[in-house]
Amino acid sequence: MKKIDRRKAYYCVLDTETCNGYMNEKGELCLEDSLVYDLGFAIIDKYGKVYEKRSFVIYETFVGMKEVMKSAYYASKIPQYERDLENGTRQMVRLLTARNILRDLCREYNVKAIMAHNARFDRKALHKTIHYITKSEYKYFYPYGVELWDTLFMARDTICKGTLYKQWCRENGYLTKNGQPQATAEVLYRYITGRKTFEESHTGLEDVMIEKEIFSKCMSYHKPMRKKLFKD
Numbered sequence: 001m002k003k004i005d006r007r008k009a010y011y012c013v014l015d016t017e018t019c020n021g022y023m024n025e026k027g028e029l030c031l032e033d034s035l036v037y038d039l040g041f042a043i044i045d046k047y048g049k050v051y052e053k054r055s056f057v058i059y060e061t062f063v064g065m066k067e068v069m070k071s072a073y074y075a076s077k078i079p080q081y082e083r084d085l086e087n088g089t090r091q092m093v094r095l096l097t098a099r100n101i102l103r104d105l106c107r108e109y110n111v112k113a114i115m116a117h118n119a120r121f122d123r124k125a126l127h128k129t130i131h132y133i134t135k136s137e138y139k140y141f142y143p144y145g146v147e148l149w150d151t152l153f154m155a156r157d158t159i160c161k162g163t164l165y166k167q168w169c170r171e172n173g174y175l176t177k178n179g180q181p182q183a184t185a186e187v188l189y190r191y192i193t194g195r196k197t198f199e200e201s202h203t204g205l206e207d208v209m210i211e212k213e214i215f216s217k218c219m220s221y222h223k224p225m226r227k228k229l230f231k232d
Helices: 075-087 095-108 119-133 151-157 163-172 185-193 204-219
Strands: 011-019 035-044 050-058 091-093 113-116 147-150
Touching (some): 011 095, 011 119, 035 095, 035 119, 035 204, 050 075, 050 095, 050 204, 091 095, 095 119, 113 119, 119 147, 147 151, 151 204, 185 204
Parallel strands (some): 011 113, 050 091
Antiparallel strands (some): 011 035, 035 050
């Protein structure tokens, strides 16, 4: 029987990988109509300790849209997914099954918030995918009533405001076109861990393991910060 410490607050960190992007006339990758083929998530506490984790390959997209899958930004990873499915590292499920499992775990742990880094993208992609796959029968992926947070907002209000982080970004060339410190998950994780050559896997659950560390670091500041994706 699973024992859950009800005195703790639990959170869910989520990440998606998508296909159906296209290049615009400027040569920029556009992902407005992205469809999810990889969904990873973990139930954690504020220290980043993992209590549950799932790595799902979405059947309707990965198998049912093979031609569309060729448009995936990381289509070169398809053989890796096939190996992972074969050895059990990942599980292939239908999108509604993934939705139900996420909902049930959030209810079981009384999850306070579901978050992602640049959460607006993941939210839009998941809604677009479930809307498309179910022919509009379902339009909303996330469990009803659970807050949506964005670790990008949180990092900008904590880590990125630090003098040491700003200096580190200048020294390592991690500045935006406007001369501001970058706030990508990869750069933030490099700073937090000191692993300057670290590269994101760009697979769902593996990137969740990065983003949970960003969340934990932000929480350690014990400072007011933006969290919610949408204002009340």
